[in-house]
Amino acid sequence: MGFEVPLWRTAAVFRVAALAYAAVLVTANFAHYRHPLGGWIVLAVMAAWTACAVYAYADSGRRGWPLLVTDLSVAAGCLLATAWVDAPDRIAGGSPTLPTVWVAAAVLTWAVSGGKGRGAVAALVISVAGLGVHKLAGSAPTQSTLNGIVLVFLAGVIVGHGARLAVDAEARLARAIELEAATRERERLARRIHDSVLQVLALVQRRGSEFGGPAAELGRLAGEQESALRALIGSHGGPADSTGEADLRVLLTAHASMTVTVATPASSVPLPVRTAREIEAAVLAALDNVRRHCGEGARAWVLLERDDDGVTVSVRDDGPGMSADRLTTAEADGRLGVAQSIRGRIRDLGGAVSVTSVPGEGTEIEMRVPAGVG
Known part of the structure; x- marks a missing residue:
């Protein structure tokens, strides 16, 4: 009733x-x-x-x-x-x-x-x-x-x-009950998969690395599938809901892999769908820069933080870093990956981007988007 x-x-x-x-x-x-x-x-x-x-x-x-x-x-x-x-x-x-x-x-x-x-x-x-x-x-x-x-x-x-x-x-109340039911189902599914499939994939990854050769490639593929499956479990039910919001935590976690580590808060980070998707696109552009400029084997770390004033997403890599004027030179030469794909998107959301890089010590891109942006 x-x-x-x-x-x-x-x-x-x-x-x-x-x-x-x-x-x-x-x-x-x-x-x-x-x-x-x-x-x-x-x-x-x-x-x-x-x-x-x-x-x-x-x-x-x-x-x-x-x-x-x-x-x-x-x-x-x-x-x-x-x-x-x-x-x-x-x-x-x-x-x-x-x-x-x-x-x-x-x-x-x-x-x-x-x-x-x-x-x-x-x-x-x-x-x-x-x-x-x-x-x-x-x-x-x-x-x-x-x-x-x-x-x-x-x-x-x-x-x-x-x-x-x-x-x-x-x-x-109906939405809260729906979310609680979805959370319980996701946790039940995660427990069952963790006790079977994920453990097998982790074992294949570890043994493949130990044996080397063709087995190492098999282990790498198993590791990637393990990361993808964990992301799928985390996004069970879809990132967007009927209120027109998307969980940024779920969107970013879906891009974790053997070379990309994603750290997020324990609870959901709901944002308007457009805002969440634009932030996700900016993070993907940053990760694409890591692959293109640091090599396929470079590692990257994505950190999502939330507070009362908004959300902050930082992307850090272990690449060779770059000089202070490299971004300015790239923009002048028409290479607008950071200028448009990252800074442009975040600027349109009312946020700001800062880039910190030291030659030989990697690069960190920090994206800050204020609360209430829709």
């Missing part, structure tokens, strides 16, 4: 209780009406519509515009009927309208169905109808009428706001 269901049930209970209250007032005052029979007719219409509305609103598939508009129209019509049924002097004296608080049920259903904005619209319609009663009776609105208008508006806005909060909370 969703959080919204109790709100619809509460509105139905209010409608029935308000009908009972209106029946008591009509019974007590019908002798003073200008058209007593009209009072009973309006009460009968209210009773019939209450039964129809309680039944119709019980099914979420029927809570569309036709039912909502009909509900509000019946409420406004019963309210306006007061000007014909009751005596003008009684209306001017502040006597209660025929439906009294029963008309607020329509405002509540509008608020529950669409939030505070829709609740305010319904309250406005009922308020205009209430003022119309005095207009038709030729009298000025009384203080009780104005008080009723204020209360109807407050009910529509507050109930509507609470209903939207309940729906949003239900969606977040």
Whole structure:
């Protein structure tokens, strides 16, 4: 049962209780009406519509515009009927309208169905109808009428706001349950694979390195497959979710290999999909630079860090390093790997890139992207 269901049930209970209250007032005052029979007719219409509305609103598939508009129209019509049924002097004296608080049920259903904005619209319609009663009776609105208008508006806005909060909370709870289930499944899968396939691949890698020759190549391939399989386990269910976010940790871990070590936080690092993909592309460009300029056997380390101000990704290698003016020279010669593929992407995200390199001691590229970038 969703959080919204109790709100619809509460509105139905209010409608029935308000009908009972209106029946008591009509019974007590019908002798003073200008058209007593009209009072009973309006009460009968209210009773019939209450039964129809309680039944119709019980099914979420029927809570569309036709039912909502009909509900509000019946409420406004019963309210306006007061000007014909009751005596003008009684209306001017502040006597209660025929439906009294029963008309607020329509405002509540509008608020529950669409939030505070829709609740305010319904309250406005009922308020205009209430003022119309005095207009038709030729009298000025009384203080009780104005008080009723204020209360109807407050009910529509507050109930509507609470209903939207309940729906949003239900969606977040469902997402949390989904993520928890996915995490448990991923952990179960990881345990089973770790106890079998990963251990075999690790054994092949270790023995291949010991034997050398063709076995060494087999060991290297086994090691790469082990890294790829670990990345697959980490990304089980896909990096992107229904909220339009992607886990940067999963995206980067997928690129770990025998020569690339990826270190990430223990918890997820959710970012807007575009931001996460651009950061991933910049990291891949940095790793491509390592392969092209440092050789296939060069090692690289990718470190992902997160804090309240944003995320930082650094890519470090054990290559020969470079001189301080090498990047400037490369950009002047039209080689824009770092300038465009890395700096350009991060700059477009509002971030910054710093490159630290010492000849003979490798190179480190640090990419910093502030929080809230979408």
